[in-house]
Amino acid sequence: MAGSERALCVAIHDVAPATWPLCEKLIDAIGQVAPIPLTLLVVPAYHHRCQGEHHNACFAALRQQMAQGSELALHGYTHLDEGRRPDCSWAYFWRQIYTQGEGEFAGLDVGQARERLGWGLEWFARQGWPVDGFVAPAWLMSEGSWQALQEFPFRYTTSFSRIYLLQQRRSLFAPSLVYSARSGWGSAFSRSGNDAVARILRDAPLLRLGLHPRDANRPSTVLHCQRLLEKLLQRRQAMTKSAFASRWSAAPDDEYLSTKWWAAGKPV
Numbered sequence: 001m002a003g004s005e006r007a008l009c010v011a012i013h014d015v016a017p018a019t020w021p022l023c024e025k026l027i028d029a030i031g032q033v034a035p036i037p038l039t040l041l042v043v044p045a046y047h048h049r050c051q052g053e054h055h056n057a058c059f060a061a062l063r064q065q066m067a068q069g070s071e072l073a074l075h076g077y078t079h080l081d082e083g084r085r086p087d088c089s090w091a092y093f094w095r096q097i098y099t100q101g102e103g104e105f106a107g108l109d110v111g112q113a114r115e116r117l118g119w120g121l122e123w124f125a126r127q128g129w130p131v132d133g134f135v136a137p138a139w140l141m142s143e144g145s146w147q148a149l150q151e152f153p154f155r156y157t158t159s160f161s162r163i164y165l166l167q168q169r170r171s172l173f174a175p176s177l178v179y180s181a182r183s184g185w186g187s188a189f190s191r192s193g194n195d196a197v198a199r200i201l202r203d204a205p206l207l208r209l210g211l212h213p214r215d216a217n218r219p220s221t222v223l224h225c226q227r228l229l230e231k232l233l234q235r236r237q238a239m240t241k242s243a244f245a246s247r248w249s250a251a252p253d254d255e256y257l258s259t260k261w262w263a264a265g266k267p268v
């Protein structure tokens with residue numbers, strides 16, 4: 001790759017006062033490996049809870065994280081799928097069973113998505129915090145949500161396997177490594193799966209590592225994540241998603257194998 005080192009974006013999902021003790025454990029575990037900038041995916045009213053016992057500690061730590069170079073991104077508003085009922089069994093499987101009803105933007109129409117994105121941006125403005133990115137809970141977005149997203153000044157969004165530059169309408173294959181917390185077996189499988197994906201995609205311009213608060217409850221996952229991070233940092237520069245979006249926007253068209261997207265109102 002000309003002119004730029006391969007990148008690694010580490011994101012912590014579902015950041016909110018209610019999940020803060022677990023998020024903090026993950027941040028500490030990462031800090032033990034290296035003091036890298038993180039992308040913290042914040043949910044303003046996680047499961048309809050705006051405050052909570054850990055509110056002050058959470059907000060103080062978020063301000064400190066930003067001062068140290070981390071980024072906050074909007075990750076839904078309530079993180080609950082409250083849209084219309086899934087209308088086919090496959091959609092039902094994804095929305096209710098696989099994501100356990102947390103895919104907030106999976107079933108919204110354009111008006112509902114617009115409303116929630118607006119609430120999220122207002123919330124960030126009230127805190128006086130900058131926000132560049134939106135990441136849908138469970139990475140699930142209905143057509144209406146994609147449409148509404150274009151009306152707001154976000155610079156990027158991500159799905160499970162891609163990052164999208166919203167203004168330039170480009171997307172790049174950049175899979176996210178995540179850990180399963182469903183069972184001991186599933187968790188072990190995701191650990192070896194992450195090792196394999198990291199090996200196969202060793203030359204990809206961007207790899208993403210996504211951690212969820214529940215991961216902090218499993219010491220073997222935390223340890224694996226620390227070892228994986230050590231390995232990835234030997235070949236990659238850690239940066240926020242926003243920093244990667246800036247680097248990518250400024251690069252010549254042929255530097256990244258990205259594709260033009262958004263045909264007939266849908267990402268491709």
Ligand SMILES: [Zn+2]
Pocket residue numbers: 013014075079137138
């Ligand atoms: Zn989430």
